[in-house]
Amino acid sequence: MLEVRNLTYEVVENGEKVTIVKDVNFTVGDGEMLVITGPNGGGKSTVAKLLMGVLDVTDGEILLDGRDIKGLGIDERAKAGIGYAFQQPPIFKGMTIRRLLNLAAGKELPEYVCCDLLSNVGMCAREYLDREVDATLSGGERKRVEIATVLAKSHKVCIFDEPEAGIDLWSFSMLVKEFEKIHQKKQETLLLISHQEKIIRMADRILIIKDGTVNQCGSAEEILPLLFDEDRECSCMNRKGGRMYGTGCDNQ
């Protein structure tokens, strides 16, 4: 179980303290799927980075199975069971996709396993396994490799920061199926940051973050009508009626 209590992140800009995330609270049970959504710049990715240790928490607690992991580094959080797919994956000159998958898994994977991992994110393995993770890959290809690296190993909690970004529709469908498969097994807790309706509708729980704070949090049954019912007003998304991806939400 992942419990987040009063998570706060502050930075100093031009000598002044600026609060990016303030008092965020939520809980995700084992095998549950939580989707964090909300307007751009609201603090969703910051929350994900705080959970993984990419950024240092200013205040609050992050409890993984009751243990506060706030003071742990990224590598230690990874060893504690957290997997993380970056929103903008880096390139590695000289490193093949096969090698990156092996490093992610922490062991040499048989070729068929590497192929399956890539196929599950919509990539033809034969074409990609020995290609370098460099600038010759498109943004979408790099993103899919990034997701495959998280899928290469089982984790207690998998965090995906906007997995849909830059991915074509066909690959996105594959990805949704993969998330459904993981979710159905209920062995790994999924935490996804997303703007995509297909992904949001898969969630057990939905958290809406706006202006660095939790605007809404609840079960899918409670939150989905706020996001997608045409006739309901949704203050959390700064709109009245209409779909989530209407005016004012440009990251489709």
Add this chain to the structure above:
Amino acid sequence: MELDAITNKVLDAIDTEGFRQEGAYNLRYNGQALCHGDSEYIKIRKKEDRQGIDVYISGEARGEQVHIPVVVSASGMTDVVYNDFYIGEGADIKIVAGCGIHNSGCNETRHDGIHAFHVGKHAKVVYEEKHYGEGEGTGKNVLNPVTQIYLEEGAVFTLDTVQIRGVDSTERRTDVDMGPDSRLYVVEKLMTHDRQTAVSNMEVRMNGNGSSAQIVSRSVAKGTSRQTFHPNAVGNALCKAHIQCDSIIMDGAQVCSIPEIDARNIDAQIIHEAAIGRINTEQLLKLQSFGMSEEEAENVIIDNFLR
């Protein structure tokens, strides 16, 4: 012949294909040919007028390897050797060279290998050269290779050169003359650490129509080491070339990259690019998210960059 432990260790470092006293080979040890062998299509002959060997490779040679490693373990030695390769028309071979110094003394130990390749029409050559230094002594390890390559029509030459570690000073000189439709691939990988220095000068002259060259240099500079790269692609005909220099700079090191392109024909298309930078924080974070420490992540990045 039985080789001692130090020689075997150095050979393991510089000859990743695995040195064996089989087929065509020549092991130079402390300035002398220690052992050598010929094959049906490859003959190795000692030079009469100076130190070194002439290697005659018949056009019939297909898929064969020639191993010509050099080991220097006598501290204070300066070894200069001239090796000439005559590769027949249509041959398809791999030449595995390299030099390793084991310096357990306080004197400078140096090896200058001057290699000339005369590559016949449509022959394919892969030349691998690894440089490595070790030893508990305080004497410097110096390697100054000179490589001259002459490519006839349609010849293809791959130059894969790696300086692994332990070389205090190196000054490399590579000159290539390319005939019509010949192709050249150069991959130069180099790591310097502590107070080491490395200079690499290269000039590739594309003299024949249809010739093409791809030159890739990757380096890592640690400590207070200094590196200078100066590859120059000269287009004297209808030709294509691409020079790419990438370096990772660490600690208090210095890297100077000067890719030069010189078109002397209206149909010459030559491109260069160079980048020097520290290890990207995002790369470290990504590998740390696999459970690696920062130091482990850094080593993996360097290892793969130079792989």
